[in-house]
Amino acid sequence: MPSPFGVSVRRDFFDRVCLGSTVGDAARGAGVSYNTGWLWWRDAGAMTLRKGRGSGGLANPGNLLRSGGFGADLSLDERVKIMRGLDAHLTQAEIARRIGRGRWTVSREIARNKNPDGDYHALMAHARAAERARRPKAFKLKDNPLCAQIEGWMDIGWSPGLIADVLARDYPDDKLMRVSHETIYRCLYVQARGSLRADLHQRLSTRRAKRKPRDRTDNRRGVYSSGEEFKISDRPAEATDRAVPGHWEGDLILGPGGTSAVGTLVERSTRFTMLLHLPGDHTAETVATAMIKAMSELPEDLRRSITWDRGSEMSKWRDIQLQLNTPVYFCNPHSPWQRGTNENTNRLLRFWFEKGSDLSGYTKADLKRIQNLLNRRPRPTLDLDTPAQRLAALLDQAAA
Secondary structure: OOOOOOHHHHHHHHHHHHOOOOHHHHHHHHOOOHHHHHHHHHHOOOOOEOOOOOOOOEOOOOOOOOOOOOOOOOOHHHHHHHHHHHHOOOOHHHHHHHHOOOHHHHHHHHHHHOOOOOOOOHHHHHHHHHHHHOOOOOOOOOOOOHHHHHHHHHHOOOOHHHHHHHHHHHOOOOHHHOOOHHHHHHHHHOOOOOOOOOOHHHHOOOOOOOOOOOOOOOOOOOOOOOOOOEEHHHOOHHHHOOOOOOEEEEEEEEOHHHOOEEEEEEEOOOOOEEEEOOOOOOOHHHHHHHHHHHHOOOOHHHOOEEEEOOOHHHOOHHHHHHHHOOOEEEOOOOOHHHHHHHHHHHHHHOOOOOOOOOOOOOOHHHHHHHHHHHHOOOOHHHOOOOHHHHHHHHHHHHHO
16 A cells, blocks of 8 residues: 655655654654654664664764765765755766766665665665674674574575575565575684584585685596487487476486495476485496386376486496487586586485495485485575476376
8 A cells, every 4th residue: 555655754754763863753753653654664674773762863874974075985965966866867877977976886876775665865875885884794693593494404405595595585575584695604614603503514515614616627537438329419409498398317426436326317397306226236237227117107298308427327228218218318528517407406415425425325215205305495496496396287287
């Protein structure tokens, strides 16, 4: 329901609060009720106010007398001119010219410090800039009730990025219940910051206690080529753009020395994952048997293609292709990114299958439990749906 009060009344109320009035006094002065004034203040971002009987105004209004000019932070006077220029419907370029600043300075200022409803209020913008520049900043995960929720999610394999996305989805209007993935990583890697458990970095898929540069390359070597197999360049375009479901990517996760393995298959459009139980060995015969058994349970429309790397475990690809009536394609040598969906999934699976651990001890029931946990995990690439939900929708369509 639109407010019966205009922008000028709200601005008058904001001016009074910013200049030292309590919310109640500012509301009375602007001719509105206390509840209306408080709702305006909350919806404008609820910046911290001074506390104590008789106290009013912003806790950190910024330096109202500081001069501006080229090379210095924007002053209150410059912000007032920006506000008036916007009220006069001047372009940002024209406003910048009049106050002697760069166009991008004005654009960035408006984007950062305007109110959530889009209105730019000079005093509130000045206070927001002062709060952002304040050092040292209070760390968001210090004695925060969110810590317990974050720890619980990370204990079941959720990444900091996924946690940040889910919080943003679940609390779109509550900034206090949201946190960025970078804040979580800082808390994990700098133990002096935040209140997360000191051992929580071990719940990351990498298990790293500190960050490392992202300049490593994958040195695994493909060893299989019969000269007759289909190359990934032969794969239909519908698989590349994920327009049609039923295209799968696969690989092995290996234990130490390559003596044990778990097979992984990931559907490209839904990210649904199937784990192949490979007891005893991971020879071509064993891999082919496990893959044929697992994929035979799918409708034909969800078995359109399989893409694998050049490992020798796929030398029985003809048997797989014949039994499943599904073409098998092979990536180019030394090109794991051509199976990007599978590579990313295998990284997630390392939460359970740690590097250097013996994989032969996992039973078929263990793999089914892990498979279900992963497929019930929300995915940002699926608008926070789960792979299980997306696959169930496809199966319902096939049954209709």
